[in-house]
Amino acid sequence: MDALQQHLFDSHRAARRGEPAPPAPGTRDLAVLRELRDHRRFARVLAGRPATGPFHRACARLLSRLGLRRPPGRP
Template identity: 45%
Template sequence: MTAIEQYLIDTWRASQQGAPMPPPPGRDDVAVLRAGRTYLQFRAVLDGGEARRPWWAALRRLNHAHGAR
């Protein structure tokens, strides 16, 4: 059974029982990824490192790659 099929069954069941509707699949995926990134940055600071920002590092790599031509 796919996640969509399970979601439809849970939605139907919630409507029959008067319960709150379940969240759609994938709704909180980005929030989970952000929380994981924030936790890794937090752990890096506790370990004595710096809280790096992966987007800035990726942009820096791209700029150095283009500047090397």
């Protein structure tokens, strides 16, 4: 039984019992991935290893071009 068949089965059972239908499969997939990404970023900050990657490097480049980046060694 695949996810769609299980969803149809659960929807039918919920309708017979007068309960609300379950969410369709895949409706929260992107939200779950975003939450996982945010959790991993938060864990990195707590571990003392903040943002890395292409986005962070692009932001750092932009800030340095604008002269808004602090010189090394200054708080």
